[in-house]
Protein backbone atom coordinates (compact mmCIF):
# COMPACT_ATOMS: atom_id res chain seq x y z
CA UNK A 91 0.00 0.00 0.00
CA UNK A 92 1.43 3.40 -0.90
CA UNK A 93 2.04 5.79 1.98
CA UNK A 94 -0.41 8.67 1.42
CA UNK A 95 -0.38 11.77 3.61
CA UNK A 96 -2.91 14.60 3.74
CA UNK A 97 -1.29 18.05 3.77
CA UNK A 98 -2.41 21.63 4.04
CA UNK A 99 -1.15 23.48 0.93
CA UNK A 100 0.88 25.73 3.25
CA UNK A 101 3.04 22.68 4.04
CA UNK A 102 3.60 21.77 0.40
CA UNK A 103 7.26 21.75 -0.72
CA UNK A 104 9.15 21.46 -4.04
CA UNK A 105 9.87 17.80 -4.84
CA UNK A 106 6.62 16.43 -3.35
CA UNK A 107 4.39 14.23 -5.49
CA UNK A 108 0.72 15.19 -5.28
CA UNK A 109 -1.61 12.23 -5.92
CA UNK A 110 -5.00 13.63 -4.85
CA UNK A 111 -6.68 17.03 -4.57
CA UNK A 112 -9.61 18.26 -2.50
CA UNK A 113 -11.46 19.10 -5.73
CA UNK A 114 -11.97 17.63 -9.19
CA UNK A 115 -8.78 17.41 -11.29
CA UNK A 116 -10.55 18.82 -14.30
CA UNK A 117 -11.34 22.00 -12.41
CA UNK A 118 -7.62 22.69 -12.01
CA UNK A 119 -4.81 23.52 -14.45
CA UNK A 120 -3.03 20.24 -13.73
CA UNK A 121 -3.00 17.87 -16.66
CA UNK A 122 -2.61 14.48 -15.06
CA UNK A 123 -4.02 12.88 -11.95
CA UNK A 124 -0.73 12.98 -10.08
CA UNK A 125 2.10 15.47 -10.57
CA UNK A 126 5.40 16.57 -9.16
CA UNK A 127 5.75 19.97 -7.49
CA UNK A 128 8.65 21.35 -9.50
CA UNK A 129 8.89 24.94 -8.34
CA UNK A 130 7.37 27.64 -6.16
CA UNK A 131 5.00 28.60 -8.96
CA UNK A 132 3.43 25.10 -8.84
CA UNK A 133 2.79 25.57 -5.10
CA UNK A 134 1.14 28.95 -5.78
CA UNK A 135 -1.15 27.41 -8.39
CA UNK A 136 -2.16 24.51 -6.12
CA UNK A 137 -2.79 27.00 -3.31
CA UNK A 138 -5.06 28.97 -5.57
CA UNK A 139 -7.24 25.96 -6.28
CA UNK A 140 -7.05 23.76 -3.17
CA UNK A 141 -6.85 23.89 0.57
CA UNK A 142 -5.63 20.34 1.12
CA UNK A 143 -3.80 17.84 -1.05
CA UNK A 144 -2.62 14.25 -0.60
CA UNK A 145 1.06 13.38 -1.03
CA UNK A 146 2.38 9.98 -2.08
CA UNK A 147 5.41 9.91 0.22
CA UNK A 148 6.89 6.68 -1.23
CA UNK A 149 6.78 8.11 -4.70
CA UNK A 150 8.14 11.45 -3.46
CA UNK A 151 11.16 9.62 -1.99
CA UNK A 152 11.65 7.57 -5.14
CA UNK A 153 11.54 10.53 -7.47
CA UNK A 154 13.82 12.67 -5.31
CA UNK A 155 16.49 9.96 -5.23
CA UNK A 156 16.16 9.54 -8.95
CA UNK A 157 18.42 11.59 -11.18
CA UNK A 158 19.10 11.38 -14.87
CA UNK A 159 22.66 10.47 -15.66
CA UNK A 160 23.88 12.75 -18.40
CA UNK A 161 23.65 16.29 -19.65
CA UNK A 162 22.26 19.60 -18.52
CA UNK A 163 18.61 18.93 -19.21
CA UNK A 164 17.80 17.06 -16.01
CA UNK A 165 19.32 19.80 -13.90
CA UNK A 166 17.07 22.51 -15.30
CA UNK A 167 15.02 23.54 -12.23
CA UNK A 168 11.80 24.50 -13.95
CA UNK A 169 10.29 25.21 -17.33
CA UNK A 170 11.39 28.71 -18.25
CA UNK A 171 9.13 31.15 -20.04
CA UNK A 172 10.81 32.77 -23.06
CA UNK A 173 9.76 35.97 -24.70
CA UNK A 174 9.65 35.48 -28.48
CA UNK A 175 11.91 37.75 -30.54
CA UNK A 176 9.41 38.37 -33.34
CA UNK A 177 5.63 38.25 -33.72
CA UNK A 178 4.09 34.88 -34.47
CA UNK A 179 2.51 36.13 -37.71
CA UNK A 180 5.91 37.41 -38.95
CA UNK A 181 7.66 34.15 -38.11
CA UNK A 182 4.88 32.17 -39.72
CA UNK A 183 5.31 34.12 -42.97
CA UNK A 184 9.09 33.66 -42.73
CA UNK A 185 9.06 29.89 -42.40
CA UNK A 186 5.98 28.81 -44.36
CA UNK A 187 7.81 28.32 -47.67
CA UNK A 188 11.12 27.19 -46.18
CA UNK A 189 9.37 24.48 -44.13
CA UNK A 190 7.76 22.97 -47.22
CA UNK A 191 11.10 23.14 -49.00
CA UNK A 192 12.82 21.46 -46.03
CA UNK A 193 10.24 18.68 -46.17
CA UNK A 194 10.87 17.99 -49.86
CA UNK A 195 14.68 18.17 -49.38
CA UNK A 196 14.36 15.71 -46.49
CA UNK A 197 12.32 13.40 -48.69
CA UNK A 198 14.94 13.52 -51.48
CA UNK A 199 17.72 12.89 -48.97
CA UNK A 200 15.91 9.82 -47.61
CA UNK A 201 15.10 8.54 -51.11
CA UNK A 202 18.82 8.81 -52.02
CA UNK A 203 19.77 6.80 -48.94
CA UNK A 204 17.20 4.15 -49.83
CA UNK A 205 18.81 3.84 -53.24
CA UNK A 206 22.20 3.21 -51.60
CA UNK A 207 23.48 6.79 -51.52
CA UNK A 208 25.26 8.48 -48.62
CA UNK A 209 23.67 10.89 -46.14
CA UNK A 210 23.74 14.44 -47.50
CA UNK A 211 25.26 16.04 -44.42
CA UNK A 212 24.83 19.55 -45.80
CA UNK A 213 21.06 19.11 -46.15
CA UNK A 214 20.89 17.67 -42.64
CA UNK A 215 22.97 20.42 -41.04
CA UNK A 216 21.31 23.30 -42.93
CA UNK A 217 17.81 22.03 -42.17
CA UNK A 218 18.55 21.63 -38.47
CA UNK A 219 20.23 25.06 -38.25
CA UNK A 220 17.21 26.74 -39.88
CA UNK A 221 14.88 24.96 -37.44
CA UNK A 222 16.93 26.06 -34.43
CA UNK A 223 16.96 29.68 -35.62
CA UNK A 224 13.19 29.65 -36.16
CA UNK A 225 12.49 28.04 -32.76
CA UNK A 226 14.74 30.61 -31.07
CA UNK A 227 12.86 33.45 -32.80
CA UNK A 228 9.39 32.02 -32.08
CA UNK A 229 8.84 28.27 -31.47
CA UNK A 230 5.10 28.32 -32.13
CA UNK A 231 5.37 28.89 -35.89
CA UNK A 232 7.30 25.68 -36.57
CA UNK A 233 5.31 23.70 -34.00
CA UNK A 234 2.15 24.72 -35.86
CA UNK A 235 3.70 23.27 -39.05
CA UNK A 236 4.30 19.91 -37.35
CA UNK A 237 0.55 19.56 -36.84
CA UNK A 238 -0.20 19.63 -40.54
CA UNK A 239 0.21 16.10 -41.82
CA UNK A 240 0.61 15.27 -45.48
CA UNK A 241 -0.62 11.87 -46.53
CA UNK A 242 2.06 9.51 -47.91
CA UNK A 243 4.90 11.69 -46.64
CA UNK A 244 5.25 10.01 -43.25
CA UNK A 245 8.98 9.30 -43.00
CA UNK A 246 10.24 12.70 -44.17
CA UNK A 247 7.58 14.39 -42.06
CA UNK A 248 8.47 12.31 -39.00
CA UNK A 249 12.22 13.11 -39.29
CA UNK A 250 11.50 16.81 -39.51
CA UNK A 251 8.83 16.80 -36.79
CA UNK A 252 11.03 14.92 -34.33
CA UNK A 253 13.82 17.41 -35.08
CA UNK A 254 11.50 20.40 -34.43
CA UNK A 255 9.81 18.95 -31.34
CA UNK A 256 13.19 17.99 -29.86
CA UNK A 257 14.56 21.50 -30.42
CA UNK A 258 11.45 23.11 -28.89
CA UNK A 259 11.60 20.73 -25.89
CA UNK A 260 15.38 21.21 -25.56
CA UNK A 261 14.84 24.97 -25.45
CA UNK A 262 12.42 24.51 -22.57
CA UNK A 263 15.03 22.35 -20.84
CA UNK A 264 17.54 25.19 -21.02
CA UNK A 265 19.91 23.85 -23.71
CA UNK A 266 22.07 26.43 -25.51
CA UNK A 267 22.11 27.03 -29.26
CA UNK A 268 24.93 24.56 -30.04
CA UNK A 269 23.31 21.85 -27.91
CA UNK A 270 19.99 22.50 -29.68
CA UNK A 271 21.68 22.01 -33.05
CA UNK A 272 23.20 18.74 -31.86
CA UNK A 273 19.89 17.54 -30.39
CA UNK A 274 18.01 18.60 -33.55
CA UNK A 275 20.45 16.63 -35.70
CA UNK A 276 19.90 13.56 -33.49
CA UNK A 277 16.15 13.94 -34.03
CA UNK A 278 16.50 14.51 -37.76
CA UNK A 279 18.63 11.40 -38.29
CA UNK A 280 17.33 9.07 -35.57
CA UNK A 281 15.37 6.83 -37.97
CA UNK A 282 17.68 7.06 -40.97
CA UNK A 283 18.30 3.28 -40.64
CA UNK A 284 14.70 2.67 -41.76
CA UNK A 285 15.94 3.43 -45.27
CA UNK A 286 17.64 0.02 -45.10
CA UNK A 287 14.44 -1.82 -44.12
CA UNK A 288 12.13 -3.02 -46.95
CA UNK A 289 9.24 -0.58 -47.59
CA UNK A 290 6.75 -3.49 -47.45
CA UNK A 291 7.68 -3.97 -43.79
CA UNK A 292 7.71 -0.25 -42.91
CA UNK A 293 4.28 0.26 -44.49
CA UNK A 294 2.70 -3.10 -43.69
CA UNK A 295 -0.92 -2.42 -42.70
CA UNK A 296 -1.04 -5.42 -40.34
CA UNK A 297 0.88 -6.90 -37.43
CA UNK A 298 4.47 -7.85 -38.27
CA UNK A 299 5.62 -11.46 -38.06
CA UNK A 300 8.48 -12.23 -35.65
CA UNK A 301 10.94 -12.21 -38.52
CA UNK A 302 9.61 -8.93 -39.92
CA UNK A 303 9.72 -7.36 -36.48
CA UNK A 304 13.40 -8.34 -36.14
CA UNK A 305 14.06 -6.72 -39.51
CA UNK A 306 12.25 -3.58 -38.36
CA UNK A 307 14.18 -3.48 -35.08
CA UNK A 308 17.42 -3.70 -37.06
CA UNK A 309 16.87 -0.10 -38.26
CA UNK A 310 18.72 0.99 -35.13
CA UNK A 311 21.82 -1.00 -36.18
CA UNK A 312 21.53 0.15 -39.81
CA UNK A 313 21.24 3.75 -38.58
CA UNK A 314 24.36 3.41 -36.46
CA UNK A 315 26.32 1.90 -39.37
CA UNK A 316 25.13 4.56 -41.84
CA UNK A 317 26.12 7.36 -39.48
CA UNK A 318 29.44 5.72 -38.59
CA UNK A 319 30.35 5.87 -42.27
CA UNK A 320 29.38 9.55 -42.50
CA UNK A 321 32.17 12.00 -41.74
CA UNK A 322 31.91 15.43 -40.06
CA UNK A 323 28.66 14.78 -38.21
CA UNK A 324 27.99 15.22 -34.50
CA UNK A 325 28.90 11.79 -33.09
CA UNK A 326 26.06 11.83 -30.53
CA UNK A 327 23.71 11.23 -33.48
CA UNK A 328 25.25 7.74 -33.88
CA UNK A 329 24.40 6.90 -30.28
CA UNK A 330 20.81 8.19 -30.66
CA UNK A 331 20.17 6.29 -33.91
CA UNK A 332 21.41 3.15 -32.13
CA UNK A 333 19.69 3.70 -28.75
CA UNK A 334 16.40 5.58 -29.25
CA UNK A 335 14.36 2.37 -28.73
CA UNK A 336 16.11 1.44 -25.50
CA UNK A 337 13.91 1.68 -22.40
CA UNK A 338 14.60 2.96 -18.90
CA UNK A 339 13.48 -0.42 -17.48
CA UNK A 340 16.09 -2.24 -19.59
CA UNK A 341 13.53 -3.93 -21.87
CA UNK A 342 14.27 -1.98 -25.02
CA UNK A 343 16.18 -2.88 -28.17
CA UNK A 344 18.62 -3.58 -29.75
CA UNK A 345 20.89 -3.99 -26.70
CA UNK A 346 18.50 -4.03 -23.71
CA UNK A 347 20.64 -1.30 -22.17
CA UNK A 348 20.00 -0.62 -18.48
CA UNK A 349 18.47 2.83 -17.79
CA UNK A 350 21.73 4.33 -16.56
CA UNK A 351 23.38 3.37 -19.85
CA UNK A 352 21.02 5.50 -21.97
CA UNK A 353 22.24 9.00 -22.81
CA UNK A 354 20.17 12.10 -22.14
CA UNK A 355 19.74 12.87 -25.84
CA UNK A 356 18.52 9.30 -26.51
CA UNK A 357 15.98 9.68 -23.69
CA UNK A 358 14.71 12.94 -25.18
CA UNK A 359 14.46 11.58 -28.74
CA UNK A 360 12.77 8.41 -27.48
CA UNK A 361 9.97 10.54 -25.94
CA UNK A 362 9.57 12.93 -28.85
CA UNK A 363 9.71 10.07 -31.38
CA UNK A 364 6.92 8.19 -29.57
CA UNK A 365 4.75 11.32 -29.25
CA UNK A 366 5.06 12.23 -32.93
CA UNK A 367 4.48 8.62 -34.07
CA UNK A 368 1.38 8.22 -31.89
CA UNK A 369 -0.18 11.49 -33.13
CA UNK A 370 0.25 10.57 -36.82
CA UNK A 371 -2.07 8.41 -38.93
CA UNK A 372 -0.30 5.18 -39.83
CA UNK A 373 -1.40 2.41 -42.14
CA UNK A 374 -1.76 0.09 -39.13
CA UNK A 375 -3.30 2.54 -36.61
CA UNK A 376 -5.17 5.87 -36.72
CA UNK A 377 -3.66 8.96 -35.08
CA UNK A 378 -4.20 9.46 -31.37
CA UNK A 379 -5.06 12.89 -30.01
CA UNK A 380 -2.29 14.74 -28.22
CA UNK A 381 -4.05 14.10 -24.90
CA UNK A 382 -4.25 10.33 -25.54
CA UNK A 383 -0.56 10.24 -26.48
CA UNK A 384 0.43 12.20 -23.35
CA UNK A 385 -1.58 9.79 -21.18
CA UNK A 386 0.35 6.85 -22.62
CA UNK A 387 3.64 8.67 -22.00
CA UNK A 388 2.50 9.39 -18.45
CA UNK A 389 1.67 5.71 -17.84
CA UNK A 390 5.02 4.65 -19.30
CA UNK A 391 7.08 7.10 -17.23
CA UNK A 392 9.87 5.29 -15.42
CA UNK A 393 9.27 2.19 -17.60
CA UNK A 394 9.69 3.12 -21.25
CA UNK A 395 10.62 6.75 -20.66
CA UNK A 396 12.81 8.79 -18.36
CA UNK A 397 10.49 9.75 -15.50
CA UNK A 398 11.46 13.39 -15.03
CA UNK A 399 11.75 14.11 -18.74
CA UNK A 400 8.33 12.54 -19.37
CA UNK A 401 6.70 14.78 -16.75
CA UNK A 402 8.44 17.85 -18.18
CA UNK A 403 7.45 16.92 -21.72
CA UNK A 404 3.78 16.54 -20.68
CA UNK A 405 3.95 19.94 -19.01
CA UNK A 406 5.57 21.49 -22.09
CA UNK A 407 2.96 20.15 -24.52
CA UNK A 408 0.04 20.88 -22.20
CA UNK A 409 -3.49 19.55 -21.79
CA UNK A 410 -5.09 21.25 -24.78
CA UNK A 411 -2.27 22.38 -27.07
CA UNK A 412 -3.07 24.80 -29.86
CA UNK A 413 -4.40 22.91 -32.85
CA UNK A 414 -6.53 20.55 -30.70
CA UNK A 415 -10.05 20.07 -31.98
CA UNK A 416 -12.38 20.31 -29.00
CA UNK A 417 -16.09 19.69 -28.44
CA UNK A 418 -17.75 21.75 -25.72
CA UNK A 419 -20.54 20.52 -23.41
CA UNK A 420 -22.81 22.86 -25.39
CA UNK A 421 -22.18 20.69 -28.48
CA UNK A 422 -20.22 23.41 -30.30
CA UNK A 423 -16.88 22.42 -31.82
CA UNK A 424 -13.76 24.58 -32.05
CA UNK A 425 -10.00 24.63 -32.52
CA UNK A 426 -7.70 25.68 -29.69
CA UNK A 427 -5.81 28.75 -30.88
CA UNK A 428 -3.95 29.61 -27.70
CA UNK A 429 -3.15 27.45 -24.72
CA UNK A 430 -3.71 28.95 -21.27
CA UNK A 431 -0.53 28.53 -19.23
CA UNK A 432 -2.17 29.04 -15.84
CA UNK A 433 -5.59 27.48 -16.30
CA UNK A 434 -4.75 24.81 -18.82
CA UNK A 435 -8.29 23.51 -19.11
CA UNK A 436 -9.50 26.96 -20.24
CA UNK A 437 -7.72 27.86 -23.52
CA UNK A 438 -8.79 30.35 -26.19
CA UNK A 439 -10.60 28.65 -29.04
CA UNK A 440 -12.12 29.53 -32.37
CA UNK A 441 -15.63 28.07 -32.63
CA UNK A 442 -16.22 26.64 -36.09
CA UNK A 443 -19.33 24.47 -35.61
CA UNK A 444 -22.71 25.09 -34.03
CA UNK A 445 -24.36 22.95 -31.34
CA UNK A 446 -25.99 20.83 -34.05
CA UNK A 447 -22.61 20.32 -35.77
CA UNK A 448 -23.15 22.70 -38.70
CA UNK A 449 -20.22 24.81 -39.92
CA UNK A 450 -20.68 28.43 -38.84
CA UNK A 451 -20.70 31.06 -41.55
CA UNK A 452 -18.87 33.37 -39.21
CA UNK A 453 -16.45 31.71 -36.80
CA UNK A 454 -15.99 33.35 -33.43
CA UNK A 455 -13.23 33.43 -30.84
CA UNK A 456 -14.06 32.31 -27.32
CA UNK A 457 -11.82 32.83 -24.33
CA UNK A 458 -12.77 29.95 -22.03
CA UNK A 459 -11.01 31.58 -19.08
CA UNK A 460 -14.12 33.80 -18.89
CA UNK A 461 -15.90 30.74 -17.44
CA UNK A 462 -13.76 31.14 -14.31
CA UNK A 463 -14.88 34.77 -14.01
CA UNK A 464 -18.52 33.76 -14.39
CA UNK A 465 -18.86 35.68 -17.69
CA UNK A 466 -19.37 32.52 -19.76
CA UNK A 467 -21.63 29.64 -18.65
CA UNK A 468 -20.08 26.28 -17.75
CA UNK A 469 -21.67 24.62 -20.79
CA UNK A 470 -18.68 26.12 -22.65
CA UNK A 471 -16.28 23.81 -20.80
CA UNK A 472 -14.40 21.32 -22.96
CA UNK A 473 -16.10 17.92 -23.01
CA UNK A 474 -13.84 15.99 -25.39
CA UNK A 475 -10.77 16.31 -27.63
CA UNK A 476 -11.06 14.97 -31.18
CA UNK A 477 -8.37 14.20 -33.71
CA UNK A 478 -7.62 16.18 -36.85
CA UNK A 479 -10.24 15.48 -39.53
CA UNK A 480 -13.07 14.82 -37.05
CA UNK A 481 -16.41 16.39 -38.08
CA UNK A 482 -14.71 17.27 -41.38
CA UNK A 483 -12.49 19.85 -39.63
CA UNK A 484 -9.01 19.72 -41.20
CA UNK A 485 -6.26 21.82 -39.64
CA UNK A 486 -4.59 22.12 -43.04
CA UNK A 487 -7.64 23.97 -44.43
CA UNK A 488 -7.53 26.46 -41.56
CA UNK A 489 -3.77 26.91 -41.95
CA UNK A 490 -4.33 27.71 -45.64
CA UNK A 491 -7.00 30.23 -44.63
CA UNK A 492 -4.30 31.95 -42.54
CA UNK A 493 -5.19 30.75 -39.04
CA UNK A 494 -2.14 31.28 -36.83
CA UNK A 495 -1.89 29.46 -33.53
CA UNK A 496 -0.18 30.47 -30.32
CA UNK A 497 1.16 27.21 -28.99
Ligand SMILES: [Fe+2]
Pocket residue numbers: 280281309334335
Ligand atom coordinates in the same frame (compact mmCIF):
# COMPACT_ATOMS: atom_id res chain seq x y z
FE1 LIG B 1 13.09 4.29 -34.62
